[in-house]
Amino acid sequence: MDCPATYLDGRSSQTHQAMIHLLSDGVRVDDEDGNLLERAMFANLSLSPPLSNRDRFLKFAGGARCQLSEPEMIRLLDARLGSSPGFDMVHILESSWRMVLVSSICLIGFIWGVMTYGIPAAARHVAMAAPPAIMDSLSHKTVEMLDERFFDESELAEYRKVELRALFAPVCADFSQDSLCAGELLFRKGGDRIGANAFALPSGQIVITDELIDMARSPQEIAGVLAHEMAHVGERHSIRHALQHTGVFLLISALVGDIGSISSLATTLPTVLVESGYSRKFEEEADRIACIYLLESGRTTAPYQAILSRMTEESPSDSSLFTTHPATEKRIMAMQEIEAQYRRGLR
Numbered sequence: 001m002d003c004p005a006t007y008l009d010g011r012s013s014q015t016h017q018a019m020i021h022l023l024s025d026g027v028r029v030d031d032e033d034g035n036l037l038e039r040a041m042f043a044n045l046s047l048s049p050p051l052s053n054r055d056r057f058l059k060f061a062g063g064a065r066c067q068l069s070e071p072e073m074i075r076l077l078d079a080r081l082g083s084s085p086g087f088d089m090v091h092i093l094e095s096s097w098r099m100v101l102v103s104s105i106c107l108i109g110f111i112w113g114v115m116t117y118g119i120p121a122a123a124r125h126v127a128m129a130a131p132p133a134i135m136d137s138l139s140h141k142t143v144e145m146l147d148e149r150f151f152d153e154s155e156l157a158e159y160r161k162v163e164l165r166a167l168f169a170p171v172c173a174d175f176s177q178d179s180l181c182a183g184e185l186l187f188r189k190g191g192d193r194i195g196a197n198a199f200a201l202p203s204g205q206i207v208i209t210d211e212l213i214d215m216a217r218s219p220q221e222i223a224g225v226l227a228h229e230m231a232h233v234g235e236r237h238s239i240r241h242a243l244q245h246t247g248v249f250l251l252i253s254a255l256v257g258d259i260g261s262i263s264s265l266a267t268t269l270p271t272v273l274v275e276s277g278y279s280r281k282f283e284e285e286a287d288r289i290a291c292i293y294l295l296e297s298g299r300t301t302a303p304y305q306a307i308l309s310r311m312t313e314e315s316p317s318d319s320s321l322f323t324t325h326p327a328t329e330k331r332i333m334a335m336q337e338i339e340a341q342y343r344r345g346l347r
């Protein structure tokens, strides 16, 4: 059998119109004037895999190629040379729109699974493995940036600071049993943008604003807020949240051992803490841990619920401790349920 083909000699990009002849033991390629270009046995030939509906290439051992579009010639050469089963499978998959659809759905499902479960699990793993030195450095840089952009110096009286540090000490000690964090209370003025709020830094430092302290009607309310913030510290929510939102590259470099790369999160943390806030899942988790802590230490969650509700109503911005009113209402209902269940369990 003969058919026209486009010939490339493998040395230049120039193409030549040629005629390919199928022989009993191989092929011969002639130019338009009948001069011999190639002669090869089947053993020294290969055929490019069938992909989509593209032309196939007959490849010669010396690097030359013939582009084939004649289906009968391709069929005969396929029969003599065969093609790898893997490529046949690709061709079958490509040829069937149902398979393409199913494959696409599987791929989307896989990506969804990685985004929903894989990345958060990897971020948790990296965050939990982060050494104290990195947590300290991250916290230090974050406070610096927050001070520059958001906070003013606290105007709280010195005796109030002493009282609040005394209130914080046992909460911090209880939460620090399992982790290496060094808790410390930092006082700042929130001003118009931040208002009444509290922020947990990775090292265990809690920034609390004058406005929140003024808003509190009892030390128990502040203790509830501090327990909630320490739960964020214990679960390393700030680093996990920043890692999940900083990008897969950073996460992978931390996972494969370059744990120092997470120190570059310092640029992301202030935004996470003050502007974007935590995910509802992290807030609910911190609430649950704080509630169990308060109940286990013989207290009630009511003061914490009260200040959370007041902060949402009076806050100038949607910030980290709370988001929107319905979300806060849901959180308060969840806490009431936790307390009711706890008390039922005690009976």
Ligand SMILES: [Zn+2]
Residues within 6 Å of the ligand: 228, 232, 278, 283, 286, 320, 321, 322
């Ligand atoms: Zn929170």
